Amino acid sequence: MKREIMMRVHSARVYNGGTYGLLKLVPVEGILPGDIEPGQFVQVDVPDCKGAFLRRPISVNFVDYEANELWLLVRAAGKGTRSLIACVEGQQLSVILPLGRGFSMPEKGGRVLLVGGGVGVAPLLYFGKVLKDNGYVPEFALGARSAGDLLMLDEFEKYGPVHVATENGELGTKGFVTQLPAMAEDIAHIACCGPTPMMKAVAKIAKARGINCEVSLENAMACGLGACLCCVEDTDHGRVCVCTEGPVFNINQLKWEL
Amino acid sequence: MGTLSVNIGGLELQNPVLTASGTFGYGEEYEDLMNVNSLGGIIVKGTTLLPREGNPGPRMAETPAGMLNAVGLQNKGVDYFIDHIYPRIAEKFSTEIIVNVAGSTVADYEKVCEKLAPLPRIRAIEVNISCPNVKQGGMAFGTTTAGAAEVTRAVRKAWPKTVIMKLSPNVTSIVDIAKAVEAEGADCVSLINTLMGMAIDVERRRPYLSTITGGLSGPAVKPVAVRMVWQVAKAVGIPVIGLGGIASTRDALEFIMAGATAIQIGTANFIDPSISEKVAKGLAEYCAANGLKSITEIRGII
Numbered sequence: 420m421k422r423e424i425m426m427r428v429h430s431a432r433v434y435n436g437g438t439y440g441l442l443k444l445v446p447v448e449g450i451l452p453g454d455i456e457p458g459q460f461v462q463v464d465v466p467d468c469k470g471a472f473l474r475r476p477i478s479v480n481f482v483d484y485e486a487n488e489l490w491l492l493v494r495a496a497g498k499g500t501r502s503l504i505a506c507v508e509g510q511q512l513s514v515i516l517p518l519g520r521g522f523s524m525p526e527k528g529g530r531v532l533l534v535g536g537g538v539g540v541a542p543l544l545y546f547g548k549v550l551k552d553n554g555y556v557p558e559f560a561l562g563a564r565s566a567g568d569l570l571m572l573d574e575f576e577k578y579g580p581v582h583v584a585t586e587n588g589e590l591g592t593k594g595f596v597t598q599l600p601a602m603a604e605d606i607a608h609i610a611c612c613g614p615t616p617m618m619k620a621v622a623k624i625a626k627a628r629g630i631n632c633e634v635s636l637e638n639a640m641a642c643g644l645g646a647c648l649c650c651v652e653d654t655d656h657g658r659v660c661v662c663t664e665g666p667v668f669n670i671n672q673l674k675w676e677l
Numbered sequence: 678m679g680t681l682s683v684n685i686g687g688l689e690l691q692n693p694v695l696t697a698s699g700t701f702g703y704g705e706e707y708e709d710l711m712n713v714n715s716l717g718g719i720i721v722k723g724t725t726l727l728p729r730e731g732n733p734g735p736r737m738a739e740t741p742a743g744m745l746n747a748v749g750l751q752n753k754g755v756d757y758f759i760d761h762i763y764p765r766i767a768e769k770f771s772t773e774i775i776v777n778v779a780g781s782t783v784a785d786y787e788k789v790c791e792k793l794a795p796l797p798r799i800r801a802i803e804v805n806i807s808c809p810n811v812k813q814g815g816m817a818f819g820t821t822t823a824g825a826a827e828v829t830r831a832v833r834k835a836w837p838k839t840v841i842m843k844l845s846p847n848v849t850s851i852v853d854i855a856k857a858v859e860a861e862g863a864d865c866v867s868l869i870n871t872l873m874g875m876a877i878d879v880e881r882r883r884p885y886l887s888t889i890t891g892g893l894s895g896p897a898v899k900p901v902a903v904r905m906v907w908q909v910a911k912a913v914g915i916p917v918i919g920l921g922g923i924a925s926t927r928d929a930l931e932f933i934m935a936g937a938t939a940i941q942i943g944t945a946n947f948i949d950p951s952i953s954e955k956v957a958k959g960l961a962e963y964c965a966a967n968g969l970k971s972i973t974e975i976r977g978i979i
Contacts, residue, residue, distance in 0.1 A: 421709040423950060464948065473739050473897060474948060515710070515950065586960050640743060642947040644710075646702035648722075648748045649737035658730050658751065 421515060421644070422452055428510045435567040439538060440504030442478070442491045447511060451489060455482050457546035458521025458610075458635055458667045461491070462643040463503060464513040471499030476640050476662070478518070478542040478612070481574070489516070490545075492570060494538035518643050519666050522552065522610045522633055529607020533562045534596055534621050536613025540570055542635060543615060546610060547578035560583065562596035562617070565589050586651075596621050597624060606630050611668075622670040623677040632670045636661050681957070683717070683938050685916045685918075686864025688801045688839040690717035690773060690939060693972060694929070694957040697943030698723055698777035698803060698843075699748065701953075710928045711951035717939060718773030721758075721766075723805050728754035729931050732810060735805045738876045738885035743895025744920070745796050745874050747888040749801050749810040750779050755789045767798040774798055779805040779815060780799020783831045790835035799969065800838050804828060807845030807870035809892045819845040819870075822857035829861035841918060844868040846898075846905055852910070855909045855917075857893075862863060867918035867941065868909060869902045894944040896922040903935050910977055924952065926959025936977035 428443035433440045445451075462474040481490035495501045504514070520544075525531050531550060533543040540561050550557040557579040563569045566589035575581045582601040583591030592599050596613075597620045606628070611621045612635040625632035638650040638661045645663035652661050653674040659665075670677075680968060681692035698703075698720040704713045713719060731751025738745045752758070757880045758776070776799055786804065793799050806819030806828050814979035818824040825842070832840055842858040849947070855866050871892025882892075888919040902921025910917045919937030924930055924945035932940045942953045953954055964972055 423710055470741070471739070472742055472948070473744060560720075639735055640948075641707075641737050641746070641944075642700075644702070644706045644950065645705040647700060647737070647947060648731065648751050649744065649746055651731070651734055651736065651751070653733075658733075 420452070420454065421518065423515045425514060426489065426512050426514050428506050428508050428512065431508060433504060434570055436518055437504060438495055438568070439570055439573070440493045440495070442493065442503065442506060444489045444491065444512065444514065446486050450487055451482065452517065453484070455479055455489070455517040456521040457549050458542050458548070458618060459519050460666060461489070461514050461516040461519040461644070462518060462562040465499045465502050466506070466510065466512060468499055468502035470497070471502060473541060473641055474515070474643065475499045475503060476637070476643050478635065478666070479545055480541040481545045481548065489514070492538060492541040505671045515643065519662055520664060522667050525555070525608035525631065527555070529606045530605055531555055531557045532560055532601065532606050533557055534609055534613070536562045536596060536617040537564070537568060538570070539613030539635070540575075543610065544571060544574055544610050547575060551578045560584070560601050562613070584620050586594065597621060609633070611635070619675055619677065622675060625670060626677050633667050634670060635666045636668060637666065680786040680970060681960055683973065685801070685939050686839045688773065692717045692957045692960065693933065693939040694953050694960070695720055695775070695918065695939055695941045696873045696946060696953050697848060698805070698943040699762045700746060700943040703762050704770055705766065707946070707950050708769070712714060712953045713770055714772045715954045716772050717957070718775055718804055719770070720775045720777050720941065722752050723750045723760050723777045723779040723780050723808065724752055724755050724789060725750060725779050726755055726788050728752065728757065735887055738891070740874070741893055741897060741927065743897035745876055745886060745891035745893050746871070747810045747891035749888070750808055750815070755792050759792060763796055763798070773800060775801045775803055775841070777803045777805050779808060781811070783827055786828055787831050787835040790832055794836060801841060802832070802836055802839070803841040803843050803867055804832050805843050805870070806871060807843050809845070809871055809873045809890070810888060816845050816847060819854065820848050825854045825938040826857045826861045829863050833862040839864045841865040841867050843870055845870050846901060847873050850876075852908050852912045855913050859913045859915050863915060865916045865918060866909060866913065867920060869898070869905055869921045872898050873899065894922070896924055898922045899928060903931055906932055906937050907935040907979060908954065923956070924948075926956050928940050929956050929960060930963060930975070933972065933976050934979050936979070938976060953967055
């Protein structure tokens with residue numbers, strides 16, 4: 420069930436000189452809804468920001484039910500997200516959650532690879548945790564431009580082996596995630612989130628090798644509730660809202676030319 | 678009769694707050710977040726004779742104090758609405774359900790009206806002659822007095838209950854259009870639909886919208902809407918429903934003072950999903966605080 424709740428910034432930190440921010444939010448009253456799933460997103464009202472009129476859709480980075488915390492990892496992409504990153508401890512934000520359809524649980528047995536690029540690694544952290552809790556051994560393949568853009572590696576390491584690639588070669592394999600040795604081995608299931616060209620490259624590999632593959636889209640949204648029909652994507656069942664039918668789609672549902 | 682009850686061309690509303698077509702889905706999208714039945718009514722998504730896929734993405738661009746959209750009347754068609762959506766929402770909601778009707782030809786409008794007419798819970802239609810995002814029909818009808826009159830005449834014959842004509846602001850004289858639809862028997866007018874606009878991504882050297890131009894909504898358009906409501910309310914005898922950037926009780930009061938009998942909340946639903954319920958409550962509080970027996974006491978006082 421969707422809810423609008425007021426949340427307080429419990430802690431805020433920035434990465435890479437303010438290019439990214441991690442907000443840990445706690446509900447002002449009560450406890451976090453128990454039905455937040457990996458791959459879902461929230462709509463955050465940006466406080467006191469002249470240039471941001473609409474809420475900002477942000478994927479769920481992590482849910483720490485013991486600490487009653489929701490984590491949001493945000494890239495400074497524009498005025499709204501910059502304003503979110505600038506939030507300080509104690510500040511209150513209106514958040515609508517949980518929204519959309521998240522990642523599905525893979526079939527047991529095969530190797531599960533969570534592939535992330537840039538800030539797209541965000542939803543894979545909570546998915547990795549839930550997979551581990553359910554007896555899977557997820558592996559992470561994370562890529563970014565430089566070492567400074569590889570975020571939260573210590574957190575990912577808690578839930579499975581982490582393979583990294585940087586475009587400038589500062590850390591891990593030089594190049595894209597698709598060039599990681601971990602991508603060349605047998606894989607049964609991929610969950611992927613990152614820039615569209617990167618997701619398409621991963622989807623192409625998955626399709627060629629018959630790997631079950633889900634991707635998380637981020638089409639521009641207004642309502643996030645399935646009412647305005649702004650964020651549509653063409654699929655095998657027509658033009659659908661990414662905010663309600665997604666953001667996670669199986670690549671077989673999409674009309675991508677691979 | 679309650680303090681807030683109003684009559685829009687034969688249809689009695691428990692309060693003047695409606696939700697604008699295309700911003701509130703079928704009400705179900707918001708039911709977790711607010712009490713839909715607290716409203717005067719909901720106006721559901723533009724409904725056409727045949728299913729429409731709408732325009733390709735991207736369909737949305739944020740602009741200063743507003744947004745552009747280029748949805749293009751995506752809907753599953755009137756038959757799907759009647760068979761699958763209406764039974765569900767008629768059962769769920771006790772508030773008025775108004776269907777926004779759109780078409781590419783005059784015959785389309787007529788046929789949709791004929792199909793909807795037997796539904797007992799649909800007691801009013803809002804006729805969209807003002808969508809800026811479709812190539813045929815839509816705004817083409819709403820930008821000439823002859824076109825607006827022609828659609829009104831046809832709909833008037835096919836629909837026995839309340840007819841609301843939704844007007845476009847993208848005209849030289851919205852007053853002339855309003856008078857033309859009144860003369861053909863419209864019970865009510867609603868205004869304004871979105872203002873045609875455009876925005877360019879200078880880094881990519883491309884328009885943000887797939888259709889290049891789109892419809893501007895949000896607080897950015899509010900002063901234009903208030904002005905048009907004031908002009909039209911002075912010029913016609915039928916009730917005026919005001920919309921365009923309403924995001925607070927104060928905004929709603931502005932439209933009512935300018936002459937609106939009822940108001941619609943649109944884009945503000947995206948930012949605060951329970952804003953419509955809050956405005957309905959806010960209007961009741963305003964009446965109580967100012968000793969009004971009826972909200973109509975302040976209607977058109979400017």
